[in-house]
Every structure is written in structure tokens, then in C-alpha cells.
Amino acid sequence: MKRLPLDIDYYKALRHELHRMPELGYKEHRTAERICGELEEYNIPYEKGIGGTGIVAWIDKGKPGSAIGLRADMDALPIEEETGLPYASKEKGVMHACGHDGHVTMLLAAAKLLKESVDFDGRVVLIFQPAEEGGAGAKAMIDDGLFERFPMDRIYGLHTRPSEPFGTFLIKEGPVMTSVDTWEVKIRGRSGHSSQPHRAVNPILVAAHLVQGIKEISATSIDPAKAHVVTVATIESGVAFNVIPDTCRIGGSVRAFDPEVQETVEQRIRELASSMAAGFGAEAEVDYEYRYPPTINTYTRSAYRSAASCVGPERIKSDFPSSMGSEDFSFYLQKVPGAYVWLGSKSDPEAETIPLHSSRYDFNDDLIEIGVCYWVGLVREELGKE
Known part of the structure; x- marks a missing residue:
């Protein structure tokens, strides 16, 4: 993968900052303010308070045309952290045990790169969503007029997966998660x-x-x-x-x-x-x-091509069991074509797998650059001038 023109150390520090201040669904006030602060630094316009504490930002470039949505979830879980990390949660009984701190960081870093360094025609909509963990934040944003206020032709979600080898993408069409x-x-x-x-x-x-x-x-x-x-x-x-x-x-x-x-x-x-x-x-x-509802991928071609450009086609799995877990990204996919994909984070195949929602879980910072590459690649695939 080609090195990206980003200060990755800065974004690792940002991720640690978000990890220290986890907030439960619909209470992500400090997280939202931190996101807005970054967007202002990048001169990216946004609206906040959508679906509660949600934020929608947008980047317009080139000729008007298609628009795609990129989503990151913001909320944490009611779990007492037991990682012992120097940047462990400072909120008793609340922690980022599902990688949402990393998801936000990757989308913010991609936003900066898209704003400053990537040419395209159309609009990129950046969705920072509250309350994925059981609160149906996606539905709340839709009910608050997300797609009417910010029309999109396609929408994409990305989630870390600690059981899969580092840098491996899981992408397929059809049902990928249950209701x-x-x-x-x-x-x-x-x-x-x-x-x-x-x-x-x-x-x-x-x-x-x-x-x-x-x-x-x-x-x-x-x-x-x-x-x-x-x-x-x-x-x-x-x-x-x-x-x-x-x-x-x-x-x-x-x-x-x-x-x-x-x-x-x-x-x-x-x-x-x-x-x-x-x-x-x-x-x-x-x-x-x-x-x-079930999460059903309806358009994966751009996701596959972007992932392949970042890690190579040999590190993409398309034949894997669908998950019996669930995701409110499903509400978006009922309205707009798109895909929800996983990105493996396990660096050491011999090490114990710390699962999502564990009190010992921590996001793998080395994924940040791959995640940014994937987001940027999607924009180039969907809206690129070439």
C-alpha cells in the first residue's frame, strides 16, 4: 500500500483521546464536539444534532453529480475497561469496546485527505452516527431527514473484526448480518x-x-x-x-x-x-x-476494487459465513444501495483473540492507514475523474 500524505501519529493520538472519553448512545456530546472541531480545522461544512447527537459533513468538488455516504459510529458500551492501557477510559463503567473510536478516527483522517488532496466530481457525505449499540441511531438519523437533506446514490460502512488476520477485508453481496x-x-x-x-x-x-x-x-x-x-x-x-x-x-x-x-x-x-x-x-x-432488520449488501463492486487497491485482492475474502450479529447500518441499506464490510485486525495469529465487546478489547491503531486508504479508494471508484 502506498503511503498516505497524513500524519498518522496525530491520528493515533486522536484515537487515544477519543478512547479516554467514551460516551453511550445519544450522549456522545463531547465526542461530537471533538469531531466538529476537527471538521472546522479542515474547512469542511457540517450540521450537527441530526438524529440526536449525529453529525453530517460534506465535501463538494468538481462538477455536481453523484453523492456517496461514508459512515462511522460514535458510541461506546456500558463496560468497565480492564485493558490497563495508559489511555484507558476515564469514564467509570463505559468504554470503547467495539472500535468506534477507531472508526471515527479513520473517517476524520479520510475527510482531511479528501478535502486537501483528492480530486473527484460530486459530493462525499460524512456520517458520524450515534447509538449504534442497540439505540438504532441510523434509524434516528433517517427519521430526521438524513436522505432528504443529504441525498446519496450509495452508502458504505466499515467495521473492525479482531478474529480476522490484519489487513484482511471481508466483502460479499447479500445478507451479511442478521436482524x-x-x-x-x-x-x-x-x-x-x-x-x-x-x-x-x-x-x-x-x-x-x-x-x-x-x-x-x-x-x-x-x-x-x-x-x-x-x-x-x-x-x-x-x-x-x-x-x-x-x-x-x-x-x-x-x-x-x-x-x-x-x-x-x-x-x-x-x-x-x-x-x-x-x-x-x-x-x-x-x-x-x-x-x-438484516444487513443486506446490495452493491459491493466499488468496495472490492477499493480494498484490492489498498491490500491486494489476495487479502479479500468473499466466501465467509454471514454473522449472527446485527447492525443498524441495515436501515441505511434498506433505503440506499451500498455495502458493509469488515477489516481484520489480528496482527499475531498465535495471540489470543480479544473479541469485540470485551472489557479487554482495544482497537488496533495500525488499521488507521488502511481504513483511510479504503475510504479514499471508494471515493475514487465512485466519483473519480478518470
């Missing part, structure tokens, strides 16, 4: 003394049967060829060993690539909750929420 739905069942029984269960209706007993029933949905109601995950993740009830409680709550998530699977699981949870509760003389209330 995610959340569900909760509140079971109402009748409280009583634990020595007289016949005078009470124990909601925990109902929950125990319901958990088993929900876990059987995959085996009895879903085509085995359709990948999905139905998870029971929480159960809450009771205050003392000698009291049968009034209520019990159980909840979890559903991940799938096929909307039909989502609809089937929702229907079966509702049916099972209602019938099992009634069978024990209890009542059940179901709350099912469709959170993020």
Missing part, C-alpha cells in the same frame, strides 16, 4: 405461601415450561435450512424462599436473515405464552419488538 428482535413475556400468577402452592398460581412454574417451549420453536416450526437463533436471556421473579410471587418476566432475542422466520417466531411465542399461562390459571402479556 435482531427482542421479546419479553410477563406472566401474572397469584402470590401465596410456599407451603400452600395449591392456593396460589406460581408464575415461575409457567415460565419454566414456557422457556422449554420457546427453545423448541426452532425444531418444530422453522425450516432447518434457514439460519436463525432464538435466545432466552433473562428470567426475573421472586423475593423470598417462602413466598410464591405474583409475576415472572422472561425475555430474550431472535436473530434471522429471513423476515418469515421473525414473523413465525413472534407468532409462536405469543401462542405458547397464552396457552401455557391459561393451562396453569395464569395470564401472559407478550412484548415483541423488531429492532434491526
Whole structure:
């Protein structure tokens, strides 16, 4: 890869600065101000407060024409950092455990390079998005008029992937991440003394049967060829060993690539909750929420060509299992063609892989230059004058 005309040490320091001041979704006020400060230094116009704390900047050059969007997520996670790094989080119980500090840094560095050193015709839209981690910040920005105020022909996202070899891009068309739905069942029984269960209706007993029933949905109601995950993740009830409680709550998530699977699981949870509760003389209330749709890449040619120009085609994987994780970048791809790709960060194949969302995770600073190369390459592929 050709060296870029950037002060990489400066951007590594910037990344460390962002890492020290993590903020949760829709609370990224200091992060947003720091981003705006950089954009002002580059003389790049922007608007802030889009979708809450989101920022949209733009670079116009050459003849008016096409526009592409480049997105970086800004938010951190509610995790107590245990890296021991000199630039570790200064916010108790909050850390950048998913690399968003690195994503912001790469897009800012690319913005400077695009503004000062790259010729193109059209517009580059820089999207600094809040609340990716469960807060649907992408949808919030769309609902706030993102695509009406800043029309785009295509949109791209980039995310680090610590399990893959350093500098390896994962790019393919079609589904790359699942949807995610959340569900909760509140079971109402009748409280009583634990020595007289016949005078009470124990909601925990109902929950125990319901958990088993929900876990059987995959085996009895879903085509085995359709990948999905139905998870029971929480159960809450009771205050003392000698009291049968009034209520019990159980909840979890559903991940799938096929909307039909989502609809089937929702229907079966509702049916099972209602019938099992009634069978024990209890009542059940179901709350099912469709959170993020599947992430489906619809245009990858430019992404592939840009990545190949940075690291070589031999370091691009196009045949890999789609992830059972989820991403709100999916909302953008429902509106505009584009691609979401991963960039491997594992420098030592013998070393332990510290996964995303771990209290010991840290972004690999050596990725910054590759990420900038990729962003700049996308602009050249989509809007280049040659």
C-alpha cells in the first residue's frame, strides 16, 4: 500500500483521546464536539444534532453529480475497561469496546485527505452516527431527514473484526448480518405461601415450561435450512424462599436473515405464552419488538476494487459465513444501495483473540492507514475523474 500524505501519529493520538472519553448512545456530546472541531480545522461544512447527537459533513468538488455516504459510529458500551492501557477510559463503567473510536478516527483522517488532496466530481457525505449499540441511531438519523437533506446514490460502512488476520477485508453481496428482535413475556400468577402452592398460581412454574417451549420453536416450526437463533436471556421473579410471587418476566432475542422466520417466531411465542399461562390459571402479556432488520449488501463492486487497491485482492475474502450479529447500518441499506464490510485486525495469529465487546478489547491503531486508504479508494471508484 502506498503511503498516505497524513500524519498518522496525530491520528493515533486522536484515537487515544477519543478512547479516554467514551460516551453511550445519544450522549456522545463531547465526542461530537471533538469531531466538529476537527471538521472546522479542515474547512469542511457540517450540521450537527441530526438524529440526536449525529453529525453530517460534506465535501463538494468538481462538477455536481453523484453523492456517496461514508459512515462511522460514535458510541461506546456500558463496560468497565480492564485493558490497563495508559489511555484507558476515564469514564467509570463505559468504554470503547467495539472500535468506534477507531472508526471515527479513520473517517476524520479520510475527510482531511479528501478535502486537501483528492480530486473527484460530486459530493462525499460524512456520517458520524450515534447509538449504534442497540439505540438504532441510523434509524434516528433517517427519521430526521438524513436522505432528504443529504441525498446519496450509495452508502458504505466499515467495521473492525479482531478474529480476522490484519489487513484482511471481508466483502460479499447479500445478507451479511442478521436482524435482531427482542421479546419479553410477563406472566401474572397469584402470590401465596410456599407451603400452600395449591392456593396460589406460581408464575415461575409457567415460565419454566414456557422457556422449554420457546427453545423448541426452532425444531418444530422453522425450516432447518434457514439460519436463525432464538435466545432466552433473562428470567426475573421472586423475593423470598417462602413466598410464591405474583409475576415472572422472561425475555430474550431472535436473530434471522429471513423476515418469515421473525414473523413465525413472534407468532409462536405469543401462542405458547397464552396457552401455557391459561393451562396453569395464569395470564401472559407478550412484548415483541423488531429492532434491526438484516444487513443486506446490495452493491459491493466499488468496495472490492477499493480494498484490492489498498491490500491486494489476495487479502479479500468473499466466501465467509454471514454473522449472527446485527447492525443498524441495515436501515441505511434498506433505503440506499451500498455495502458493509469488515477489516481484520489480528496482527499475531498465535495471540489470543480479544473479541469485540470485551472489557479487554482495544482497537488496533495500525488499521488507521488502511481504513483511510479504503475510504479514499471508494471515493475514487465512485466519483473519480478518470
